[in-house]
Amino acid sequence: MASKFRIFTKRFFIFTNIAVVFFLLLSCLAPYLNPQKWWLITFLGLGFPFLLIITIFYLFGWLILLKPKLALISGIALLLSFKSISVFFAFHKPAGFAMERTPGTLRVVSWNVARFIELKENNNKGSGIRKKMLAQLKEQNADVLCLQEFHTATGRNYYNNIKTIENELGYPYHYFVYDQDGDSLYYSSIIFSRFPIVDTGMIRYPRPTLPDVLIHADIKMGKDTIRVYTTHLQSVQLGVTDYKKIDEIKGGKDSLVANSKNILSKIKRGFSYRSIQADIIAEVMGDSPHPVIFCADLNDVPNSYAYFTVRGKMQDTFLKKGFGIGRTFSSLSPTLRIDYIFADKHFKINQFRRLVRKLSDHYMIAADVELRK
Numbered sequence: 001m002a003s004k005f006r007i008f009t010k011r012f013f014i015f016t017n018i019a020v021v022f023f024l025l026l027s028c029l030a031p032y033l034n035p036q037k038w039w040l041i042t043f044l045g046l047g048f049p050f051l052l053i054i055t056i057f058y059l060f061g062w063l064i065l066l067k068p069k070l071a072l073i074s075g076i077a078l079l080l081s082f083k084s085i086s087v088f089f090a091f092h093k094p095a096g097f098a099m100e101r102t103p104g105t106l107r108v109v110s111w112n113v114a115r116f117i118e119l120k121e122n123n124n125k126g127s128g129i130r131k132k133m134l135a136q137l138k139e140q141n142a143d144v145l146c147l148q149e150f151h152t153a154t155g156r157n158y159y160n161n162i163k164t165i166e167n168e169l170g171y172p173y174h175y176f177v178y179d180q181d182g183d184s185l186y187y188s189s190i191i192f193s194r195f196p197i198v199d200t201g202m203i204r205y206p207r208p209t210l211p212d213v214l215i216h217a218d219i220k221m222g223k224d225t226i227r228v229y230t231t232h233l234q235s236v237q238l239g240v241t242d243y244k245k246i247d248e249i250k251g252g253k254d255s256l257v258a259n260s261k262n263i264l265s266k267i268k269r270g271f272s273y274r275s276i277q278a279d280i281i282a283e284v285m286g287d288s289p290h291p292v293i294f295c296a297d298l299n300d301v302p303n304s305y306a307y308f309t310v311r312g313k314m315q316d317t318f319l320k321k322g323f324g325i326g327r328t329f330s331s332l333s334p335t336l337r338i339d340y341i342f343a344d345k346h347f348k349i350n351q352f353r354r355l356v357r358k359l360s361d362h363y364m365i366a367a368d369v370e371l372r373k
Contacts, residue, residue: 014070017058021077024051028084031308035271042271043264048084048303049325049335055081087302090322097353097366099141105350105368106221109142110295110341112232112362115151119185120158130159133359138169140366144219145171145192146230146295148212152176155184165192175200175217189230191217198225203284205234205277214281218290224371227290231281232297233306234273236266274300278309285312291346291371297339297362307340314342317367321352328354328363341367348372 023044030038030045044051059074078085101107116130137145145165152161165171171192178186189212191197199218214231278298285292294314300306302316318326318340328339339362343349350368357363 013058013061014073017062017070017073020051020054020058021073024048024055024077025080027051027303028081030303031084031305033305035268035275035305039268039271042305043267045303046267046301048301049088052078052081052085052088084303087307087316087319089325090319092321092323094323095321095351097351101368102350102370105370106144106226106293107140107142107366107368108144108146108228108293108295108341109137109140109364109366110146110148110230110297110339111137111364112148112297112339112360114149114360114362115187116159116161117360118159119151119153129359132357134164134169136355136357136359136364137165140364142366143194144228144293146189146228147192148189148230148232148297149187150176150190151185151187152190153185158185162190170194173197173217175215177202177213177215179213188213189215189232191215191228191230193217193219193228196220203280205273205280208273214277214284216288221371225290226371227288227292229281229285229292229294230296231277233277233299234270235299236270270299271305274298274306275309278306281310282312285310292342292344293347293369294342295340299338301335302337311340311342314344315347315349317341317343317349317352317369318354318365320349321367322354326354328365330358330361330363339363339365341365343367343369346372 026041027044027048030042030048033041035042055074055077059071059078062068062071062074113133116133118127118130150161153159162174162176166174171194173193173196174190175197176186176190177188179188196219197217198220201216203214205212205214212232214229216227216229218225218227285294292314294310296310298306298310318337325335326337327334329336347369350370352367353365355364355366
């Protein structure tokens, strides 16, 4: 009887190991398949980190049990998953971030500021968070700020965040698209610079995607000109009710089937819209006459069509100088790195930092880059 149980157990773990490996390899296809047609594979791409962990668990489990042949099931799968692993995890030794820079270095900050938490001037708790966010931006002493979900206003009793950043943080140049959002309220992405901006441009994404845009600013640095892009791609647009349902699923208070239909529909729609936006970005950036830096909240993980399409052959500053997973979104899952600073081959990446402070629902990222001679 004991022998039959051991055989059953062994076969069970072999079968489940093969199943996990199969889905892991399928998830690795997500970057190469357009979500509009292959949305199910795209969903698997979100699960890549968890499938990876289980695969590694099986690998070491078989090795501990002295079953090297069975360990090959996971080992070969991990080798085939190398490309996805290489964008998911940064393997550099953890290092500090030097606030003082060497001559010729350009410091770039990218941050989804979530409208600085509030729009209207007052003295409540939200105002305190806004002040801390502005102080954090000032602390970086960056040359270029790329801010997503930025909000400003010209009406009375509302925060004019452009004026504040210009005057109090010392950024005399900026580019912002004034799409009205209410009564003299404006919402979009913005680029601030301490160097002169000599040209700008804007591309609108096709509806029905979010009313955000892809903008660029050509920045003059001495004799050189660089092009900085920033944007915010389609979010999943989960509401309070959706987050409540997710908590209920996590806590086992309600069924996955009953609560997930609307959430999965929103995720699927987000994948589809982002694929359209990513294709536009890749085409536009390919025509740049200047060295390119790209900062964005892509609302997608590295193992995704949007990431691979937008990044192309550019350098991911986190992968070049960071360590670990590099989570940038503070909710839902610790695997969500969805904010990026990319730089093309004309730049050398000197250092990178991620500030894990719960102010916005995103963490600020910063990188020091340098034009190659």
